[in-house]
Amino acid sequence: MKKNDLNRRATLKKIIAKGKRYLHYFIISLISAVVSVAANLMIPLLIGDAVDCIKTTGNVDFATISKYLLFIGLSVGVSALAQYLMGLCSNRMTYGITRDIRDEAFRHIQKLPLSYLDSHATGDTVSRMISDVEHVADGLLLGFTHFFTGILTILGALGFMLSVNPLVALVIIAVTPLSLIAANLITKHTYSMFKVQSSTRGEQTAFIEELMNGQKVVQAFECEESTQERFDEISERLRVCSVRALFYSALTNPSTRFVNAIAYAGIGVVGALTAIAGGITVGGLTALLSYANQYTKPFNEITDVLAELQNALACAARLFELIEEPEQSPDEECTEHIGQGSNDVCFENVSFSYNPEQELIKDFNMNVKSGKLIAIVGPTGCGKTTLINLLMRFYDPDDGRILVGGTDTTKVARSELRKNFGMVLQDTWLKAGTIRENISMGRPDASEEEIIAAAKASHAHEFIKRLPKAYDTVIGESGGSLSQGQKQLLCIARVMLTRPPMLILDEATSSIDTRTEIQVQDAFSKLMKGRTTFIVAHRLSTIREADMILVMRDGRIVEKGTHGELLKLGGFYKELYESQFAH
Secondary structure, eight states: OOOHHHHHHHHHHHHHHHGGGGHHHHHHHHHHHHHHHHHHHHHHHHHHHHHHEEETTTEEEEHHHHHHHHHHHHHHHHHHHHHHHHHHHHHHHHHHHHHHHHHHHHHHHHOOHHHHHHOOOOHHHHHHIIHHHHHHHHHHHHIIIIIHHHHHHHHHHHHHHHHHHHHHHHHHHHHHHHHHHHHHHHHHHHHHHEEEEHHHHHHHHHHHHHHTHHHHHHHHOOOOHHHHHHHHHHHHHHHHHHHHHHHHHHHHHHHHHHHHHHHHHHHHHHHHHHHHTSSSSSSHHHHHHHHHHHHHHHHHHHHHHHHHHHHHHHHHHHHHHTSSOOOOOOGGGOOOOOOOOOOOEEEEEEESSSSSTTTEEEEEEEEOOTOOEEEESSSSTHHHHHHHHHHHHHOOOEEEEEEEEEGGGGGOHHHHHHHHHHEEOOOOOOOSSHHHHHHHSOOTTTOOOHHHEEEETOOOOHHHHTTTGGOOOOOOOGGGOOOHHHHHHHHHHHHHOOOEEEEEEEEEETSSHHHHHHHHHOOOOOOHHEEEEEEEOOOGGGTOOSEEEEETTEEEEEEEEEEHHHHHHHHHHHHHHHHOOOO
């Protein structure tokens, strides 16, 4: 069996498994489909009987025709009601399944290791969560509303035709395989094409998001033309694969219509000859032609559904790929706790690399006593931020171990570990919401007085009061129109509010003016008293008072000591320091 066929079957099984909780909707929908189809299939038979009541001119049985018209009206009403109920249940089932898949995908993203998010375009992940889910919903909805009714209509119409005249029914049965073969040949090709289309659509979404976030840089370096060319290239590929996928999927309908038209014409000819020979009444021929039309029409609908399902299955496959990505090691296996009252941090023979082929940190050792201020300095790419990632368990070491309070961090739940750290990064992040909600993110239950006190400590209170609604001012994604410095002050206030046992400051004041930086450093000094603090710094003037300065180079500590000791040593730190203050 081909790989695409296996993928489609596996994906379909997963979707069916997701639908088990909506089995009651499926049963009601199926019963409604049976009722609707049965009512529809009664109509041609009733019409045929009514036609037979018209014998000759002036010899018409109006009383019997009236009864048939009443039954036809009732059949139409029952069919309409059943179709409404079927549509209602199908909608609830379809959007329930897609909601569950989307929710599961979003929950899974929260559990994915950062290594996955760092190595995959955000826009592609967003495309899977939004666009692909919509295509899955469209495919399932068509499947539930047309597929089952189509199958039931074909079987029911065939049964009625056989009951009216088996010879004429055999004509259409003989032509049916041609329609199925044509549909099968076309739909086999559409799955792979729709998968390429979905993947290219995700690539385009990722590129658009990247450009939207970096539009200022693009314009500043006059890269509009090259980015436009890149976008046009992706857009052209999307156009080509979309046209191919839609062209092949569109072939199914006219192909089956052509075969079905031949069948309809065959029934008309054979039926007319049979009627002339007296083997069937005119009303029976009328019913047969109606049943032939009802029999062939679902083939067109089903082939349309199958083409749409190929797109839905291709999109669902991308979603399940995301959902089935390996999670980070579960916290349930972490049963130990950080020792109370001790904030010692120890790195023991730690080795780590983002890429196995490129060594970054090798046999790293570091001991930090509780309450000490440790500064980490070094050139770009030496591993400073990587140490922070390891300490917070955004990544786990490849070898060695990290101890906090005497406990191996890999044996402590991430939530417990991270509650012990307050973190301010150079790259600020604020969510869409009020100023109050952003400051209280780490402590949603904080009182108004505590939030204001934290804002005052970070020197953010003054600019917050000048905003239209002060702390109730709603800011957009990533801080909206706030300056970079204001965003950073809010992130600092967020940490001031949580008052954690340990602090991590990664260029925490890099976007703040010198005067405010001095005030914030004073606030930090008060906050850091008695707390183990790690400062990643490029501006060496901010770390002169550190208890210990670790100088890193190529993933290793090459020097350590106080500011004065390192200057006397006359090594790499002195070179870095003098390079910043040379005149």
